Amino acid sequence: MDHFLYRDGVLHAEDVPLPEIAASVGTPAYVYSAATLLRHLRLFDEALAPLPHLVCYAVKAAGNVAILKLLGDAGAGMDVVSEGEYRRARAAGIPGERIVFSGVGKTRAEMAHVLRNGIRQINLESEPEMRALSEIAASMGVEVPVTVRVNPDVDAKTHEKISTGLAENKFGIPIARARAVYAEIARLPGLRAVGIDVHIGSQLTDLQPFREAYAKVADLTMALRADGHRIERLDLGGGLGIPYARSNLAPPLPSDYGALVRETVGHLGCEIEIEPGRLIAGNAGILLASVVWRKGGEGRDFLILDAAMNDLVRPAMYGAHHDIVPLHEPAPGAETAPYDVVGPVCETGDTFCKARELPHVPEGGVLAFRSAGAYGATMASEYNARPLVPEVLVQGSDWAVIRPRPSYEEMIGREAIPDWLAAP
Template structure:
């Protein structure tokens, strides 16, 4: 049977007149589980992870999946079984890792606003390291750890003032961003951390942004990090590991980010040249592991031709796929069963009562009411950012492994949504 693979998506292909993910026809999943529906390829995720693992062959590296990209238990379990640690930014994310079988000792706890309750929970669980993001947080974490009779392992997140050349909402390493310790305050902050009895200094961390498609920002950030390590150690504070964060982008619409193994060969060569080749490393990839592994299937509800624009109204909306509305992001949209009739240009929009509820502008599609469409590159920052806006139930999720399909999240019900709400007894 003739196979047409989609560019940038080697695990998605048309076989005959059907769109398949791995060896599973997506229309069969839409029929069985309804829409909107997120579907993920196990092979695509493990292939993406393998590129990092190959790039680090022979090195002392801990890969920690940045689970903010997709925090579904079935995805976390897959990466835990593949040997990953996890980068979490809340107690809730830590709870998910532990529920999915991840090891607390391989968790890095990041985030600018950790509460005392979160610190206590993470210390009780035995997380591997806290990435501390402010001088004030150091003091609070020290106090909390001493109160429990423990020492908190810490690295300090540095703001290297490097432009990642990405969307401003997901740039995190510039002076104007809320993240990390200012470059010029780093040595003093490490000296203070080393003096606090409730803390044990382990490493240094930076993360300059997300959806980065060039290698230069990484090389720039690495050089600045190594300069700081030299200065910190000269001040008497040893640094045991270097955490370079994550942020490597994916191909949404013709972007050409470096391959993970090629990027890390260059970064490791820079480390070697500067005498840090034997230092333990940590990295925190997220989007690059899951983004192009997922699709969102949606049904065409209505076609609404107009004088200025033609609207294709689908049952997926900005609560399911927030990236277009939030970041003006592009996702390819393709039919599950292509038609031979002449195409038109459509605004692909959802049913939510907002003009910002769009999935794709000016898309050339041959569609009819009742057709199914696949929104590609939907594995990252879609389901994890989904909401109940307009009291819409969040979608079901399915993990595909060859010909096998596993339901990893049931579709939410209205009863689920209102379960925690109460009607007060009001006086008349």
């Protein structure tokens, strides 16, 4: 469910008509619904309510500090994968004790920074990282809570580029190595093992891979406790999918996922951490784009938009689907026609969809890409010297620009010509 609905024939974000935002901010632009973000966070809290838990929102999904503050004020923790994301979370007022540091390529500088400024735990991804963190923590005279991300070799049955739990993937330590790794942690200074971490992929639409992974984590928990380790937390990752096409069957609900967690690991007495990103932010955001030209081609017609792959890369990168709707609701039975919806970037890959049945939208008309809140703005770039897309947050009848579109002067002004290239 989201809060982008037609009212009197006009698409609204909560109580704000979207044509108002498009006219004021221009297009392309991302628009987020605070009510949807909070609703989805609450669904996870309710699903895990019988167990001690912390929902750590995955900052990489949509990392604007206004979104982080909204969720943090509602009690969310944060899952970060870089110093930059950590700094964003702290700028949003999230205390260090509610931030989990994940990621396969943490640098020594990043690890030192979070130790100086406060962290709930660091999820270790490799043995070299483990030893480096021990050296850093010992040199600072601190002890850092850690988990080990184990790779359970479970097929998440998702897109190959977002699968993270197979033996061939770069993430985590083979689960067969876990007992030896935890034994080494117990000997190393500056580290205190508090739990186990697992994450098998993103956009999962079936609970069975979770069931297989969590069963392995439960067995490992018992084995590690038998070895003398205090396993108090289980970080179960994120990955629950969302329905990108409204015509498709919906993926499992957070309540279904919560029931699975209770069934597979609830008996262990551990605090549960989860790291949802897509399910919280995905349906909470849309991308507004205007039709620049309607172009006829050989056997096909094109809608050329002012949004491009640099604004929303998911279709080009993953072949991802987004429902596309006009801001003004078509009349019942309105005629449709197949269009290739494309952007202005000089790449054939700058294509959002092919032969999509859409109602007539005139040049200058505005379309909305649904379910674009996750991995939209965070993956945007300035390719083709196109300014970064702005972001807008709506709450009830209020709305505000939370990231402005930079001017061309601001964009170019970040660059510098060296003295030896300056004109004489």
